[in-house]
Amino acid sequence: MALYEPAVKSPLSELSHEFRSELLSIADWWLAYAQDQERGGFYGEVGVDNVPVPDADKGVVLNTRILWFFSELASEVDDPRYREAAERGYRYLLAHFLDEAHGGFFWTLDADGAPKDTKKQVYAQAFAIYALVAYYQLTGEPQALQQAQQTFDLLERHTVDPAKGGYLEAFNRQWGALDDVRLSDKDLNFPKTMNTHLHVVEAYTTLYQVDARASVADALHYAIDCFDRHIINKDNFHLRMFMDHDWQDHSPGYTYGHDIECSWLLAKATESLADAAVSERLKPSVLGTAYVCLREAMGEHGEMYDGFEFATQAFNHERVWWVQAEAMVGYYKAYTLSGNEDFLATTERLWSFIKRYHRAENGEWLWLSTLDDQNHAPSYKLGPWKGPYHNGRAMLEMLRLLQ
Numbered sequence: 308m309a310l311y312e313p314a315v316k317s318p319l320s321e322l323s324h325e326f327r328s329e330l331l332s333i334a335d336w337w338l339a340y341a342q343d344q345e346r347g348g349f350y351g352e353v354g355v356d357n358v359p360v361p362d363a364d365k366g367v368v369l370n371t372r373i374l375w376f377f378s379e380l381a382s383e384v385d386d387p388r389y390r391e392a393a394e395r396g397y398r399y400l401l402a403h404f405l406d407e408a409h410g411g412f413f414w415t416l417d418a419d420g421a422p423k424d425t426k427k428q429v430y431a432q433a434f435a436i437y438a439l440v441a442y443y444q445l446t447g448e449p450q451a452l453q454q455a456q457q458t459f460d461l462l463e464r465h466t467v468d469p470a471k472g473g474y475l476e477a478f479n480r481q482w483g484a485l486d487d488v489r490l491s492d493k494d495l496n497f498p499k500t501m502n503t504h505l506h507v508v509e510a511y512t513t514l515y516q517v518d519a520r521a522s523v524a525d526a527l528h529y530a531i532d533c534f535d536r537h538i539i540n541k542d543n544f545h546l547r548m549f550m551d552h553d554w555q556d557h558s559p560g561y562t563y564g565h566d567i568e569c570s571w572l573l574a575k576a577t578e579s580l581a582d583a584a585v586s587e588r589l590k591p592s593v594l595g596t597a598y599v600c601l602r603e604a605m606g607e608h609g610e611m612y613d614g615f616e617f618a619t620q621a622f623n624h625e626r627v628w629w630v631q632a633e634a635m636v637g638y639y640k641a642y643t644l645s646g647n648e649d650f651l652a653t654t655e656r657l658w659s660f661i662k663r664y665h666r667a668e669n670g671e672w673l674w675l676s677t678l679d680d681q682n683h684a685p686s687y688k689l690g691p692w693k694g695p696y697h698n699g700r701a702m703l704e705m706l707r708l709l710q
Contacts, residue, residue, distance in 0.1 A: 319639070319651070319654070319655070319705075319709055320709050322658065322705075322709070323706060323709050325658075326702045326705045326706050326709070327702070327706060329698075329702050330380070330384075330699065330702035330703060330706070331384070332670070333671065333672075333695055333698055333699050333702065334376075334377070334380055334384075334389060334695070334699070335670075336670040336671045336688075337373070337376075337377075337392070337671075337689075337695050338388055338389075338392060339670075340353050340357050340359065340670075340688075340689065341353065341373065341689055342392070342395065343359075343361070345361070346361075346418060346419055346420060347399055347403075347420060348365060348370065348395065348396070348399035348403070348420065349365070349369070349370060349373055349395075349396070349399070349689075350363065350365075350689060351363030351364050351365040351366065351369070351418060351690070351691070352687050352689060352690045352691075353687060353688055353689035353690075354686060354687055354688065355667065355673070355686060355687065355688055356669070357669055357670065357688070360687075361418060362418045363418060363690075364415045364416065364417055364418065364423055364691075365403075365415065365416045365417075365418065365420070366414070366415050366691040367400075367404050367412050367413060367414055367415065367428075367431045367434070367435070368430070368431055368434055368691060368692070368694070369689070369690065369691055369692075369693075369694045370396060370399065370400055370404065371400065371412075371431070371434040371435050371437065371438040372434060372438070372694035372695065372696035373392075373396050373694050373695060374393060374396030374397055374400055374438040374439075374441070374442060375434070375437055375438040375441045375696065376694065376695040376696055376699045376700070377389050377390075377392040377393035377396060377695075378393040378396075378397075378438065378441035378442040378444070378445045378446075379441050379445075379699075379700075379703055380393075380699070380703070381393050381445050382441075382444060382445050383703065383706075390445070393442055393445060393446075394446075396438075396442075397439075397442050397448075397451065399420075400412070400435070400438070400439075401450075401454065402420075403416055403420040403421075403422075404416065404435075405454070406422075406425065406427075406480065409480055409481050409482065410457060410458070410461050410482075411427045411432050411435075411458060411461055411482075412427070412431060412432060412435045412458075413425050413426075413480075414426045414427075414428055414431060415691075425479070425480040426477055426478065426479055426480065426485060427477065427478045427479070427480065427482060428476070428477045428490060428503075429462060429466050429474055429475065429476060429477060429478075429503050429507065430476075430490055430502060430503045430506055432458050432461065432462055432466075433462070433503070433506040433507045433509065433510040434506060434510070435454075435455070435458055436455045436458050436459055436462075436510040436511075436513070436514055437506070437509060437510045437513050439451045439452070439454050439455035439458070440452070440455050440510075440513045440514050440516070440517055441513065443455065443517060444516075444517060452517060452518070455514060455518075456514075456518060459510075459511070459514060459523065459526070461482070462474070462507070463522070463526060465478060465482040466478070468498075468499070468552065470552070471552050471553055471554065472533065472537075472554075473499050473504065473533050473537065473550075473554070474499070474503060474504055474507055474530070474533075475488070475498050475499065476488035476489075476490070476497070476498050476499065476500055476503055477489075477490075490502060490503070491692070494549070495548075495549040495557060495559070497549040497550055497551055497557055498550075498551065498552055499549075499550040499551070499552070499554065500548060500549055500550070501538050501546045501547060501548050501549075501550075501565060501569070502548070502565065504530060504533050504534065504538060505534075505565065505568070505569055505572060507530050508527070508530045508531060508534070508572060508573065508576050509572055509576075511523065511526055511527040511530055511576075512527060512572075512575060512576040512579045515527050515579055515580070516579060524580065527576065527579070527580060528580065528582075528585070530576075531573065531576055531577065531580075531585065531589065534569070534573060534589075534592075535588065535589060535592065537550070537554045538550075539569075539592045539596070540556075541592070543599065544566075544592065544595035544596045544598070544599045545561045545566060545596075545599065546558075546561075546562075546565055546566055546569055546596075548560075548562060548565070558617075559616060559617055559618065560614050560615050560616040560617050560618075561603075561614055561615040562613070562614045563600050563603070563604040563611055563612060563613065563614055563615075563630065563634075564611065564613065564614075564627065564629060564630030564633050564634065566596050566599070566600050566604075567596065567597060567600045567604075567611070567630075567633055567634045567637035567638070568633040568636075568637060569596060570593050570594075570596040570597045570600075570637045570640070570641060571593075571633075571636050571637045571640040571641075571704075573589055573592070573593050574589075574590075574593045574640055574644065577589050577590075577593075590644070593641070593644065594641055594644060594645055597637060597638060597640075597641035597650065598641075600634070600637070601638070601649060601650065601653060603615070605653065606624065606626070608656075608660055608664070608678070609653070609656025609657055609659060609660045610626045610631060610657065610660045610664070610676065611626075611630050611631060611634040611657065612624050612625070612626070612630075613625045613626070613627050613630055625675055625679050625683065626660075626664065626665075626675060626676035626678060626679055627674065627675060628665050628672045628673060628674055628675070628676075628693075628697065628698060629697035629698070631657055631660060631661050631665060631676075632661070632697040632698045632700070632701035633697060633701065634653075634657055635654055635657040635658055635661070635701055635705065636700075636701050636704045636705060636708075638650045638651075638653045638654045638657065639651070639654040639705065639708055640708065642654065643708060660676070664676035664677045664678055665677075667688065670688075671688045671689075672688075672698050673688075674687075674688075674693060
């Protein structure tokens, strides 16, 4: 019996055909517009007009997310095109992003596939594990699993803070210290972040499915425990975003998309461990985070707002594509765990919002909804921070939950 036994049967089963149709629509757009036939792999950027930017740099986060998506999709849908896209991503990742000398994966390449920024962002190494495991599950390719295990070993050897605990943010090519460890220009320069820890949990959850060694189980327990002890604020069930070495919070606000994403990913992680004590200990936080987001973050059209800023005491009302995707999965997962009809109704409203305001006329999803000022959004559908991961994963997860 599952430790998180669903409280109710799904009343949204009739939407399965819609989620499947959207999943295939997303996949077909990426097949049509993402593949770089001249230089190999995938483009680094494609504009909202579906026109590629051939000379754009190629980022590891985008490429590992593409590899993960097509590996997962090909495992679910028998279409050789999806398997070929997964293989394309896998071969390119190992041929160009892998650092043969020092291990791990480079941050960015130039358009020709040569290393450009060689730092080792822990967030990106986690996505490499996540993608390599998915490819191994699809193909049984032993090299994929071996590389995922080697990357796991590197993270455990180099990135755990031996004094205060947790995973540090970033390193240079040789796994030495960096002054600037920020994941992006929008982030603060602190050594520990919620975002990196969340995707370490996600990666280790997936790795544990194919590698149940004690070291992997212990690391997954440890990463979950970091959330329980340091990252989830039990006073309000928001996440602490940026922390110093001593785990002191320096967050500038709340980010609702990460809150709700964390809710369902933690539930999935504890289910993977099959440890009743951990599941029961985390369940109040899993549901508490979802309840708080439901109370604070929902807009009049059924959408989820982006965040709340402490300095201005104001909400950021922009509607971001990935936030809506994560919210839909998060609320539906919370519904299956609690039976709360408000979570179910919110899931339905989010899907209606996505269909009406996030789909682009010429395929894929827009960064911001059509209700928002598009000048605030990046001018791409495919880019360093926009792959088929959030929306594609949402469709896959909804189909699995509905089963």
